[in-house]
Amino acid sequence: MDFSTALKNLQETCTCPICLALFRDPVTIICGHNFCHECLSFSWKDLRDAFPCPICKRSSFGRFWHRNPQIRNLTDIVRELQRPSRGRRREVLAVCQRHNQIQTLFCVEDQEFICPQCRFTAKHDTHSVCCLKKAAFRYRWLLRGSIEFLEDEVKQGKKTLSLQHRTALELRKKFGYKKKKMCFEFEQVKLFLQNEHEALLNEIHIEELVGLASLNEYVGTLSEHLSALEDLLKGAQAKHVQTDVAFLRSLLRDYHECGKLKRPPLWSFRTKQYGLSLPPQYAGLDRIIRQFQINMNFDLDTAHPHLVISEDRKSVLYEEARQCVHASPRRFRWPALLGCRGLHSGRCFWEVKVGNKPLWTLGMCQGSFPMHWSKQPSVAEGFWAIGRYSENGYVTHGPKRTEFLPVVQPSRIGIFLDYELGELSFYNMNDRSLLYTFNHSFTSAIWPYFCTGTDPEPLKILAP
Template sequence: MDSTALKNLQDNCTCLICSDFMEDPVTNGCGHNFCHACLCLLWNDLKDTFCPVCQTHLPQRSLSRNHQFRNMIEIIRLLPKRQRKRKRQEEHTVCQKHDQPLVLFCVKDRDVLCTKCSLSVEHQGHYTCSIKKAGSYHQKVLKMSIESVKWGVKEAEEKLALQHRRVLGLRKKTEYQKKKISYEFAQIKLFLQTEYEACLNEININELVSFSELNGYLETLSDHVSTAKDLLKEVEGIHEASDVILLTSTLTAYHRLQNLKYPKPWSFRTEQYGLSLPPQYSGLNRIIKKFQTDVTFDRNTAHPQLVISEDRKSVFYKEARQCVGASPQSFHPWPALLGCKGFYSGRQYWEVKVGDKPRWALGVCQARFSGDWSNWPSGFWAIGRHTENGYVTYGPMRTEFLPVVQPSKIGIFLDYELGELSFYNMNDRSLLYTFRNSFPGTLWPYFYTGTDSEALEILTHPTPDTGSYQVLGQFSQHI
């Protein structure tokens, strides 16, 4: 006989009170089987009787002999002892309170009980089952938990291995970046050393040329002084001579005095020396390449007298109105508009061609507002041209500034997290102005066109002009 089938058969023939094969098996009213003596002994001191397994109330104490179980048990007793000893090998722990085997399990309290414990007040009404049944159920639950934990451990190990690979990759990348930075700064150092030596050499050459010119001038000036002294001595002699000599020599003396010319003054002007960084070392070039963003005009915010191109990259002011009713979001009463896309994080760069417009303003604003041009609300940062040679900042403070080179193209770089908004003159690659502020909310690109007919144009693919960098500090300002 199969060992599993035999074990199940032995379990079904075992009394749940004494944990041994049932002697004189009886069946109670709820259908559970016990030894007749075990059940009578259990109910001996109880007024109300319950089933030890399912706690069913049995007031009549009705029992019926189970002849089938008795015959089955007799057959099992005839089996070889080594086969039926397996059940007996499992020793049951004895209840310390009632000195009976622990054969039941309270599901609610999660405690093992003997039959008398199951009928006590603490567990009255609680669902109990055999230890075997509860153990089988919890074995399945525990097996599922073990499988889940194994799967979790396997997944964690895979993630750990992945993180180790990432750490190695990060280390390699970091080492590469260190080598790259070291190489770049070595090149910069070499470039600066070469520029330094070239500047010193040029200064020395100019110094030698200047000293040579100065020495020649000094010789010319010395000869002139000698000639002037000789002529002065001669004229003084004529002045002291007789009238005949004075009259006969005066014309010659006048002629020589009039023809005496002073040498041209020698002028010395110190040359201005500056540093021109090559394009590959330009922080601005990296900004343009990495953070270039596509900005277009928003028609809904445009003043009614502004004409916008089909690609929404160009706009100009026209005297005749374009539409009868203006959008409630438009910047009435002055000609201005916003970009279609707002920025609330990250870094963005865009470039605008202003040409020779007499008035313009570029920047960002916090919200789509309207108001008085002379009294800007908070949440507005811009620069603009307001007179022929006058440029001004609009924002927390109004500051006037004068660029060295008049700009026709303006580069705008926004670093939202850093709280910086920078404006560049793309004609000479110089920094015009930087706002430093904690930006609240979404920022929208702002454009004021003025009332002239020249267009304001957003450059889709900027082609920066080559030129010198006037401040070495701009080299890596935003990198």
């Protein structure tokens, strides 16, 4: 057995079971158990008839005990062995102010130091009490677990912090790339605008030179004509004073000269219309299509009886033969139909292929639109549409009728509705140019409107 184990066993032998400290003036009672004299006296305090052992509960009928010098000597030896070596700091124990004894015990429930007499008071009688070393050992063990937990938490925290630092670095790189990309795009736009500006100015300058040259040529011709007129005027004034014979002889010749003179036609020059047309990558149309395009189908219950609709309800064409359809008050009297869904909020985009159809109309209408009329109205409330009515003729329908001429003939029409903003825009998808925009404060649901005309070429809704 090593020294530390032997010393521990000796300490347990010399420890009072009441105060859990080394014996002070040890005494032995009739059952053979040893206690501090002061601890035993306090335990038998207020007892008159029977005096039980605090450990085995064997009773005696008197305060029978005797001092035990052997135990006292052993206790002194243990104290000497426990005495701290030189340089080691001695532990200072507090004194109980109530009983004037050293506080060698620790109450677990109340988390406070107590003396041996405090253990038997009503406050601590039912509490778990242990000696200071045992309490310190227990709480050091608990502290070791807390230290391990805190070390793990600190380790995880450092990992998380390092990860966040890397994330912040990546975020800075990402935003730096976005800034560079945005600067590059703006530089491209600036370069495009600069080139477009210079090209337009050069084109306008050339047109100015051509116009001025044409004007100068006209001015020269007009000056020559005016000079000839002035010569004839002078000759006529001179003939006014001639004799009758001379006047009549020269009259026929001068008359023929006047007939040869013709005034130059009035000079006219029409300037071109100049404007900035942004390419698609700068116009924002691609973003509208990508973010707001919806899946649109035709409504069968609103289609004119001569219209034939495909199974996927995305293509419609006019046929001379009347289709077998049920009667519906929502069915049009002219070759038209509505979309399958009413729109009452948000932003929506859909695209329609019109191809080379000679007649077509696309737009939106309210539910109160007069479907029972015999033909499509050009001007009507609750109706916003554009259409083709001739080879090069395009017109708006709705609040007013306005003709317009696209730069490029459209075969695909993009329709964008911003309900809250109150804008309905039509785009020529062939050159990505804006055809027309209606502005109206919408207050109720509106439906996509399609008019096919009476030609056999189909009208198609393009899938997203």
